[in-house]
Amino acid sequence: MQSRKLQEDGWKPRWFQKEGENGSFRYSGGYWEAREQGNWDGCPNIFGEFNEGLVESSEGRLA
Structure with missing residues (x-):
């Protein structure tokens, strides 16, 4: 898992x-300001690459 690493x-x-x-x-502050501005610079991607195929397959199961 990348977050543990x-x-x-x-x-x-x-x-x-x-x-x-x-x-x-x-x-300690800062999250809500970053969220409001949509500024995620400097935040590591702890979940790996985004895979649209996974989203589409999970959406199909929910319907």
Whole structure:
């Protein structure tokens, strides 16, 4: 899984910061602004390539 590999390579969440060593994550801001502007520059594609065939086949199953 690509997301696990990113974490192992030192990736850190973009809009969250960890509180303490064993603490939870706290939202640090920026997501809603990026979403409003449609600006996803600098966000890694953790899901791999987009495959339209998968979308079409899943849409057929939902109908």
